[in-house]
Amino acid sequence: MDITLSSAVRGNVLTLQMIADQQSTIQQRLSTGKRVNSALDDPRNFFQSAALNNRASDLSRRLDGMGLGIKTIEAADKGMKGMTKILEAMAAITKEAADATTPAARETLGTQFNALRTQLMNLAADSGFNGINLLGGDNLTVVFNETGTNTQTVNAVSYATDAAGIAVAVASAAGADDNTNWAAATATNGDTAIAASATLVNTAISNLRTQAATFGTSLTTIRIREEFTKEMINTLKGGADGLVLADQNEEAANLLALNTRQQLSQQALSLASQAEQSILRLFG
């Protein structure tokens, strides 16, 4: 049997259907917190917002890379701190050896010196993070922007094979008599050998300090970029969410209100004091 609807009833049904549609839209907006949910609602804002969210997630990946880079440099730095301690102990041994009077005592100290030297290289070999060891000859490249065109390379050093310039173990076998042997039979020959080792150790310590400063500069640069990128991602995400709510008239009113608020704000004050400290003070 056919059911015939009068035009009034059909009108009501249509209205009900529309209300149901609207309700589901409202519910979706409520559940996602966004006014525009699909390309059909407002195509321009939708696609812009999606693009911004994509950029944010691209940047998040870069941020991970920067985090790993920072950890890698920190691992190298920690390694170098340990190496400096070992080198200081080696310097103490050279002093002790210089004061020692018998070849036998010097031989023992020479063996200790060599043992520390091996530890020094082992420490350097173990100072990597995530497969990259800046003390073991692996350069580190950190990418800053989404497209990968802006990078910074941190050049590695090879302390794992050449312990900060102390490549050769010292000879300290008692008996032989030449000026490269700590335990040389002639005391002055031994003195010369020990003094040479002491010089090497001092050079190594100062090399390490220079290198630590170089890594430190890279670390600062990457940290600043990391912080900046974090803020950038927040801005992109916030903007993308706001974009789907964007309304031109509202924005204009907001900007006017913001201007009034900013005139008295802390930011305006700190901006003013920064300008006052810069070359801009000459443009009063």
Place this chain on the structure above:
Amino acid sequence: MPLRVELKPGERVIIGTAVIRNGDARTRFFIEGEAPILREKDILNVDTADTPAKRIYLAVQLMYLNGDLSGHNETYFPLVKDFLGAAPSATPIVADVNNHLLTGDFYKALKEVKKLIAFEEEALSNATRG
């Protein structure tokens, strides 16, 4: 390639950490090397930066003159966040500014902020008309 600068009588320009003021005649000179360069017409100071977008310009200008991203994060990002809170549709412009800053291209960032000033002008002129 050196940068050619031409100054009108009495016009000023910032080159590096110095302000150069032209004498009585028109001057033309060339600059080689890397230093922040700002012409008088591109310079905003605390008094002339009197809108939210112009304050962002001033913040970026300070970063450009110092060649340093770190010092001004505490002013730049709060200003940007305020701006986007008020006008989220400016986000694509701000995203470009941020990209230039991140890659250390302060001058391009500064140029990009000019678009933000234009955006703001348009929005406000609509508001006063409507």
